Every structure is written in structure tokens, then in C-alpha cells.
Amino acid sequence: MSKIVKELVASGMITDPESPKGALLAAATTLFRSQGYSRTTVRDIAKVVGIQSGSLFHHFRTKEDILEAVMAETIIVCTEQMKTAVSNTQLTPRKKIQALLECEIGAILGDTGRGLGVLVFEWDSLSNDKRNRVLQLRDIYEGIWLCVLEEAKSEGILVMEPALLRKFLTGALSWIVNWYNPQGDLRVPDLANLAMKMLVRT
Amino acid sequence: MSKIVKELVASGMITDPESPKGALLAAATTLFRSQGYSRTTVRDIAKVVGIQSGSLFHHFRTKEDILEAVMAETIIVCTEQMKTAVSNTQLTPRKKIQALLECEIGAILGDTGRGLGVLVFEWDSLSNDKRNRVLQLRDIYEGIWLCVLEEAKSEGILVMEPALLRKFLTGALSWIVNWYNPQGDLRVPDLANLAMKMLVRT
DNA sequence: AACTACCAAGCAAGCGCTTGGTTTGTAAAT
DNA sequence: ATTTACAAACCAAGCGCTTGCTTGGTAGTT
Numbered sequence: 325m326s327k328i329v330k331e332l333v334a335s336g337m338i339t340d341p342e343s344p345k346g347a348l349l350a351a352a353t354t355l356f357r358s359q360g361y362s363r364t365t366v367r368d369i370a371k372v373v374g375i376q377s378g379s380l381f382h383h384f385r386t387k388e389d390i391l392e393a394v395m396a397e398t399i400i401v402c403t404e405q406m407k408t409a410v411s412n413t414q415l416t417p418r419k420k421i422q423a424l425l426e427c428e429i430g431a432i433l434g435d436t437g438r439g440l441g442v443l444v445f446e447w448d449s450l451s452n453d454k455r456n457r458v459l460q461l462r463d464i465y466e467g468i469w470l471c472v473l474e475e476a477k478s479e480g481i482l483v484m485e486p487a488l489l490r491k492f493l494t495g496a497l498s499w500i501v502n503w504y505n506p507q508g509d510l511r512v513p514d515l516a517n518l519a520m521k522m523l524v525r526t
Numbered sequence: 527m528s529k530i531v532k533e534l535v536a537s538g539m540i541t542d543p544e545s546p547k548g549a550l551l552a553a554a555t556t557l558f559r560s561q562g563y564s565r566t567t568v569r570d571i572a573k574v575v576g577i578q579s580g581s582l583f584h585h586f587r588t589k590e591d592i593l594e595a596v597m598a599e600t601i602i603v604c605t606e607q608m609k610t611a612v613s614n615t616q617l618t619p620r621k622k623i624q625a626l627l628e629c630e631i632g633a634i635l636g637d638t639g640r641g642l643g644v645l646v647f648e649w650d651s652l653s654n655d656k657r658n659r660v661l662q663l664r665d666i667y668e669g670i671w672l673c674v675l676e677e678a679k680s681e682g683i684l685v686m687e688p689a690l691l692r693k694f695l696t697g698a699l700s701w702i703v704n705w706y707n708p709q710g711d712l713r714v715p716d717l718a719n720l721a722m723k724m725l726v727r728t
Numbered sequence: 729a730a731c732t733a734c735c736a737a738g739c740a741a742g743c744g745c746t747t748g749g750t751t752t753g754t755a756a757a758t
Numbered sequence: 759a760t761t762t763a764c765a766a767a768c769c770a771a772g773c774g775c776t777t778g779c780t781t782g783g784t785a786g787t788t
Binding site: 729743 | 759760761762763764765766767768769770771772773775777778779780781782783784785786787788
């Protein structure tokens with residue numbers, strides 16, 4: 325378990341992955357990503373964890389609460405990693421963008437990848453209240469990106485306005501999961517370098 | 527109804543939108559996009575069309591057959607539009623890319639947008655056989671893009687290899703539906719121009 | 729004594745799909 | 759001009775199964 329995750333567990337921001345509830349969330353994340361939320365039954369989740377389906381409702385009030393928790397905790401972890409990535413204020417805007425790209429692509433292809441996939445593909449499965457709550461967490465995350473891109477804009481190196489650029493970038497990076505092959509030659513830094521070519525003037 | 531659609535109907539490639547079966551497909555497309563495939567019931571679809579739920583199965587053997595038809599017919603229409611867009615061999619690679627961008631973005635934000643959304647978000651809802659069949663249609667579509675991008679590559683104007691560039695581009699464009707606001711200032715050609723800035727060197 | 733974590737059983741509602749029969753439009757046969 | 763034939767389109771009813779969730783109770787730990 326990473327240092328960042330440990331701190332977030334200690335501060336009560338996320339569920340301990342080693343607790344029964346955490347195991348439940350991990351199982352749900354994998355299933356939601358691979359089968360979709362609505363095709364995943366509470367019995368499916370219970371089976372993976374090794375408990376009765378009714379016992380899920382000791383940990384969560386509804387199935388949708390599980391989905392919200394998966395999304396919220398994923399963003400919280402990723403946001404913390406992003407903050408760390410650009411915490412060095414000495415870095416040039418270019419270096420900061422590079423750092424954020426590697427961080428986000430690493431998150432997409434790493435442990436938090438399934439959770440981020442759930443965020444993208446099951447966004448509409450959340451009811452309004454829950455979606456708005458998760459959206460607030462997303463806004464914090466996006467704020468980090470926009471802040472760095474604004475710095476880069478003031479140096480005149482971006483190919484378009486920060487807000488628009490980030491929207492195109494979000495799509496391009498989210499889509500990586502649909503074609504990336506871990507057995508291929510491309511590693512996270514390579515992908516970050518490629519993405520960089522689309523963002524800044526040469 | 528556009529000329530291209532009429533021809534495809536006449537040649538039996540797609541269902542006549544004005545037939546009962548076509549109305550059914552249109553209703554299913556809208557519902558699959560707005561609620562998701564598995565949250566949409568055959569009773570939902572029937573209600574929109576104005577028939578009994580059981581009567582759906584006079585037109586399609588299973589609910590999943592409806593999904594396949596929605597996806598397949600959407601690609602067929604878009605492919606035909608793309609072919610038309612680059613049919614003028616006199617165009618420079620730059621102009622061809624511009625034409626394809628406007629065509630694809632127009633499709634995403636226009637009538638075929640819901641169908642394309644279903645293709646992106648419900649891809650995993652298809653069983654293997656059906657998905658492979660739709661994939662073949664997709665390959666034809668992608669072939670048009672790669673062909674044009676290869677032309678552009680030989681002129682040395684692309685920021686990266688055609689195959690990779692197209693993958694990033696697919697994500698960036700697919701994502702547009704999640705943030706585009708028709709009430710805003712951006713029109714299809716504007717979006718195409720912006721996308722162009724990410725693809726080619728200046 | 730209180731709390732967390734769980735089981736065993738099952739309910740009410742909703743699901744995709746089937747069945748047997750009816751209506752409707754069209755076109756050839758009388 | 760009327761009848762006959764036939765297929766496409768649809769209805770009414772419901773079957774068998776799965777769904778999210780509830781209930782009342784138990785075992786172990788603190």
C-alpha cells in the first residue's frame with residue numbers, strides 16, 4: 325500500500341483496502357468495470373468477497389452507494405497523487421504538464437485504472453445527488469490541471485486555450501484503456517511524451 | 527431524409543427510418559443512449575413506439591439484436607458519409623483531414639450522435655459474435671482515416687504516427703459529447719479547426 | 729454489554745421472451 | 759367489382775427467472 329493511500333486511510337478520507345469493506349469495494353470496482361454496473365448483481369459482488377448477498381447491506385445501504393464510494397475514493401486518491409506530482413513549485417510549466425500527464429496516464433493504466441474506468445463509463449448510472457457530490461471531487465481534480473495549464477498559457481506554449489485543451493485531453497487519455505497493450509513497447513512516459521506533442525507547440 | 531440514407535435503404539443496407547422497424551430502432555437508440563442498454567427494458571422501447579412489449583419480438587429475435595442493429599446501421603451511415611467527404615482526390619492531405627474531422631464531429635453532434643454514443647458506451651454490452659461483426663464495419667470506417675493520415679504522414683505534417691494519432695483523436699472526439707454545449711459559440715468547423723491544431727505541425 | 733461482521737431464508741417487483749390469436753394492408757383470382 | 763389469399767404488424771396474457779433488498783438471528787471480539 326502506498327504512502328498516500330495510508331495517509332488517506334488514517335485521516336478517514338477513504339476505506340482501508342485491507343478491511344472487509346475495502347475488499348468489498350475492490351471487488352465491486354473490478355466487476356463494475358468488467359461487466360458494467362447494472363449487469364453486476366449484488367450476488368456477483370458477494371460471491372467474489374465470499375459472503376452472502378444480503379450481508380453486503382451491512383456495509384452499504386444500497387448498491388448505488390457502493391458505486392458512489394468506488395468513484396469518490398478513486399478520485400480522492402488520484403487527486404492526492406496529482407497534488408504531490410506538481411508540489412515542486414520550481415518546475416517549469418512544461419515539466420509540470422509532463423508530470424501531470426505521467427501521473428494521470430499512470431493512474432489510468434495502474435491500480436486506480438479500474439476505478440477511473442468506472443468513473444467514465446458508469447457516470448450516468450449515478451443518481452443526481454450522488455453524481456453532484458462526486459462532481460465536486462472531480463472539480464478539485466480538474467482544478468489542478470487548469471492551474472498548471474494557465475501557467476503554460478502565460479508562456480505561450482499551448483496550442484489552444486487551457487479549458488478546451490483539457491477537454492480534448494481528457495477524452496484522448498480516457499480512451500487509452502480501449503487500445504493500450506501492456507505487452508507492447510509503449511510505457512507510461514512514452515505515452516506522456518506523445519500526448520505532450522499534441523498539447524504544446526514545438 | 528438525406529440522399530445517402532435513401533440510397534442505403536434502397537440497397538437494403540439499413541432499415542427504412544419511416545418503417546415501423548425503423549421507428550423502433552430510433553426509439554431504442556435514444557433510450558440506449560440516455561439510460562444505458564441494460565437499464566432500458568423492452569417495455570420502455572415498446573412504450574415509446576406505442577406497441578406492446580411482446581410485439582417487439584416480431585421485428586427482432588432478442589433485445590441484443592436491437593443493439594447490434596443500432597450500432598451496425600450507425601456505422602454504415604457514417605462510413606458512407608466519410609467516403610463522400612474524401613471522394614475528391616484532388617484535395618491536399620490537410621484538406622482531407624479537415625473534411626474528415628468536420629464529418630466525424632458533425633456525426634457526433636448530429637443525427638447519428640446518439641448511435642455513435644451507443645457504440646462507445648455500450649460496446650461491452652454486445653456478445654462476442656455480434657461485436658466481431660460490428661468490429662468489421664468499424665475497421666472499414668477506420669481504414670478511411672488511416673488512409674488519409676498516411677498521405678499526410680508522407681508530407682511530414684503530422685505530430686506523430688498515424689495509428690497512434692488516430693487513437694488519441696478517437697478519444698478526444700468521442701469525449702466531445704460530454705462537454706459540448708449547443709448554446710455556446712463553438713460550431714462544428716470551429717471544433718474541427720481546434721482538433722487540427724493538435725494533429726499537425728504549425 | 730455492545731459492536732462488527734455475517735448467515736439463512738425469502739419477499740415483491742421487474743425482467744426478457746413466448747404463446748395463440750386478431751387486425752390490417754395489399755394484391756392476385758374470380 | 760368482389761372475393762380470396764396471405765403476410766406483416768400487433769395484442770393480451772403470462773411463464774420462469776433474476777433482481778435489490780429485508781428480516782431475524784448468530785458468532786466472535788472488545
